[in-house]
Amino acid sequence: MDASPQKSTLSNSPRILAARDTKIVASDVNVYYGEKHAIKHLSIDIPDRAVSAFIGPSGCGKSTFLRSINRMNDTIDGCRVTGDILVDGKNIYDRDLDVVQLRARVGMVFQKPNPFPKSIFENVAYGPRIHGIAKSKTDLEEIVVGSLKKASLFEEVKDRLDHPGTGLSGGQQQRLCIARAIAVNPEIILMDEPCSALDPIASARIEELIDEIRQNYCIIIVTHSMQQAARVSQLTAFFHLGDLVEFGDTDDMFTTPQDKRTQDYITGRFG
Amino acid sequence: MTAWTLLIIAALTAIGFFVGQARAQGLRNAGAASLHSLPAYHGLLMASMALAAAGIATLAVALVAGSDSMIMPAAAALLGTGAIAASHRLITRDFRARNRFEHFVKLVLIACSGVAVLTTIGIVFSVLFETLAFFGEVSPIEFLFGTHWSPTSTPASFGLIPLLVGTLLITFIAVLVAGPLGLLSAIYMAEYSSKKMRGVLKPLLEILAGVPTVVLGFFAALTVAPLIRNTGEGFGLIVASESALAAGLVMGMMIVPLISSLSDDIINAVPQSLRDGSYAMGATKSETIKRVVLPAALPGIVSAFMLAISRAIGETMIVVMAAGLAANLSFNPLAAVTTITVQIATLLVGDQEFDSAKTLSAFALGFVLFCFTLVLNYIALRIVQRYREQYD
Ligand SMILES: Nc1ncnc2c1ncn2[C@@H]1O[C@H](COP(=O)(O)OP(=O)(O)OP(=O)(O)O)[C@@H](O)[C@H]1O
Numbered sequence: 168m169d170a171s172p173q174k175s176t177l178s179n180s181p182r183i184l185a186a187r188d189t190k191i192v193a194s195d196v197n198v199y200y201g202e203k204h205a206i207k208h209l210s211i212d213i214p215d216r217a218v219s220a221f222i223g224p225s226g227c228g229k230s231t232f233l234r235s236i237n238r239m240n241d242t243i244d245g246c247r248v249t250g251d252i253l254v255d256g257k258n259i260y261d262r263d264l265d266v267v268q269l270r271a272r273v274g275m276v277f278q279k280p281n282p283f284p285k286s287i288f289e290n291v292a293y294g295p296r297i298h299g300i301a302k303s304k305t306d307l308e309e310i311v312v313g314s315l316k317k318a319s320l321f322e323e324v325k326d327r328l329d330h331p332g333t334g335l336s337g338g339q340q341q342r343l344c345i346a347r348a349i350a351v352n353p354e355i356i357l358m359d360e361p362c363s364a365l366d367p368i369a370s371a372r373i374e375e376l377i378d379e380i381r382q383n384y385c386i387i388i389v390t391h392s393m394q395q396a397a398r399v400s401q402l403t404a405f406f407h408l409g410d411l412v413e414f415g416d417t418d419d420m421f422t423t424p425q426d427k428r429t430q431d432y433i434t435g436r437f438g
Numbered sequence: 439m440t441a442w443t444l445l446i447i448a449a450l451t452a453i454g455f456f457v458g459q460a461r462a463q464g465l466r467n468a469g470a471a472s473l474h475s476l477p478a479y480h481g482l483l484m485a486s487m488a489l490a491a492a493g494i495a496t497l498a499v500a501l502v503a504g505s506d507s508m509i510m511p512a513a514a515a516l517l518g519t520g521a522i523a524a525s526h527r528l529i530t531r532d533f534r535a536r537n538r539f540e541h542f543v544k545l546v547l548i549a550c551s552g553v554a555v556l557t558t559i560g561i562v563f564s565v566l567f568e569t570l571a572f573f574g575e576v577s578p579i580e581f582l583f584g585t586h587w588s589p590t591s592t593p594a595s596f597g598l599i600p601l602l603v604g605t606l607l608i609t610f611i612a613v614l615v616a617g618p619l620g621l622l623s624a625i626y627m628a629e630y631s632s633k634k635m636r637g638v639l640k641p642l643l644e645i646l647a648g649v650p651t652v653v654l655g656f657f658a659a660l661t662v663a664p665l666i667r668n669t670g671e672g673f674g675l676i677v678a679s680e681s682a683l684a685a686g687l688v689m690g691m692m693i694v695p696l697i698s699s700l701s702d703d704i705i706n707a708v709p710q711s712l713r714d715g716s717y718a719m720g721a722t723k724s725e726t727i728k729r730v731v732l733p734a735a736l737p738g739i740v741s742a743f744m745l746a747i748s749r750a751i752g753e754t755m756i757v758v759m760a761a762g763l764a765a766n767l768s769f770n771p772l773a774a775v776t777t778i779t780v781q782i783a784t785l786l787v788g789d790q791e792f793d794s795a796k797t798l799s800a801f802a803l804g805f806v807l808f809c810f811t812l813v814l815n816y817i818a819l820r821i822v823q824r825y826r827e828q829y830d
Pocket residue numbers: 200203205223224225226227228229230231232243
């Protein structure tokens with residue numbers, strides 16, 4: 168285990184942080200896949216009620232860090248996480264924290280839409296059912312309809328809630344997955360390249376959706392599109408080879424990056 | 439004569455290849471730079487023409503005049519040479535030899551699958567005709583709804599019901615045993631076991647699948663049946679020495695590997711992204727398996743079960759040895775029952791005249807068995823279609 172105290176180059180605290188509560192505090196986080204050191208001494212404060220974008224070249228550890236926030240790394244053989252990640256001040260790697268309840272609070276949307284082979288209704292009802300959120304049938308219906316509305320999918324599917332979710336288009340499937348995540352009332356939503364399998368129009372709808380719901384959630388989105396990061400996020404973090412190079416207000420980041428590597432990446436000189 | 443004929447066919451095929459190739463090569467050398475097909479294809483085409491012509495001639499002569507006839511090699515030689523001569527003239531600059539040859543290959547492939555299909559149809563029809571002959575002697579109503587089966591007594595009676603009940607009873611016991619065992623072990627292997635454990639378990643189960651059924655049969659008759667009998671008698675129950683339970687249990691053991699191995703493959707084929715989606719919702723492992731993985735794998739699992747059931751219904755050796763011959767109409771698993779397959783086997787063992795109702799009844803039983811598996815497979819197919827969902 169590498170426990171040297173050096174921290175990553177955590178840049179100046181973003182302006183925007185001052186105005187909001189911090190939701191996630193990571194300090195000196197290391198992630199290893201067997202021998203491979205995928206995240207190195209990473210520290211970051213992520214605010215509530217805002218969208219933070221993670222950018223960086225392929226293989227730099229964006230997904231890895233994202234997965235350590237809802238402990239999905241636990242499901243990977245040989246993956247090891249050290250350091251602290253606090254959500255609302257509580258360490259999620261504490262022994263007395265149940266990962267099942269953590270994941271109900273931290274929703275996740277994957278790169279490739281992965282609706283369950285169930286009806287549209289059952290897809291959204293999945294989380295409320297397993298967590299016993301709905302008290303009655305009407306309650307459940309309300310939750311499902313509400314989530315679909317928030318994910319701006321309801322109008323398109325309201326006549327065929329009993330049809331299989333896998334029968335929707337790619338963009339609709341991805342919005343269904345967002346609705347599914349929203350249905351358990353998470354506080355944090357992690358999105359790993361949610362638009363990379365979608366066409367520009369479907370992507371634009373997802374971006375709109377993110378913009379609409381960001382007031383109520385702490386959203387982290389991994390993206391390979393600078394434009395997307397600039398459009399949807401208020402904060403941007405730049406990762407490089409397992410290091411967090413720079414984290415700041417999106418506007419500053421894209422106009423006056425502090426680090427040479429950030430500048431090279433966003434101007435397309437490498438990556 | 440046959441050897442000579444084969445030799446001639448082989449020689450003509452080889453000659454066809456070289457002649458065709460040489461002729462095309464000659465054209466190319468003579469300046470026809472834009473030959474449509476490569477010379478080798480002209481050779482292959484001519485060879486296949488020679489082979490087909492000589493082969494068909496041989497078959498025709500053999501059918502008409504018998505395979506000892508002197509005409510056979512002569513006809514093969516004549517038609518084979520004729521085919522070479524005829525196709526020799528076809529080879530020109532524009533001749534599309536490659537396309538023709540590929541068409542020929544396609545025809546050969548169609549013929550091969552045709553043989554398999556036609557054979558099956560032939561078997562079905564021969565069974566069907568014998569069955570109809572049987573129904574000339576025994577009325578179908580009596581056969582299908584009769585509750586008494588004794589083909590050797592006078593007068594003989596051919597009531598299917600006791601055999602059907604026996605078959606279903608034993609199959610039911612087998613599935614009752616093998617269903618949970620097979621499915622649960624598949625879930626363990628696919629979802630819970632470590633790679634190493636799975637590497638040991640799966641081959642072991644497959645060895646069990648490889649045990650000859652005759653071995654399982656005497657295991658059932660000599661070990662399991664007495665065990666059940668003794669245990670049952672300890673409880674004051676009346677147990678036949680050849681009970682349906684013994685046969686069903688062992689038959690269940692036979693189909694456990696079938697179910698577990700197929701289901702394991704099917705569960706493994708469920709994409710990891712679905713599991714991830716479920717875990718990310720905060721579902722536990724067992725919730726994920728119950729609510730996502732198994733429903734996604736359901737069509738495949740159902741068809742694995744159907745396959746196992748058809749296997750069990752058609753299984754003969756175990757029941758011949760362990761289930762007994764007495765055609766009792768009984769739902770009691772501790773009683774001796776008999777099955778359709780057992781009766782077919784006993785009816786056709788030994789000297790037979792092929793026109794007695796007794797022998798013909800075996801065909802009728804075979805036909806019933808065939809219909810049974812057909813219906814099962816059809817149901818399995820429908821279920822699979824109904825539940826089929828694309829994963830991605
Ligand atoms: N399951 C795994 N086992 C071993 N190594 C892994 C695993 N997942 C990721 N890695 C390694 O960890 C590093 C970071 O991977 P990660 O997937 O987090 O990158 P990323 O920034 O998300 O890349 P991309 O933009 O291509 O998605 C890579 O070098 C990768 O090879």
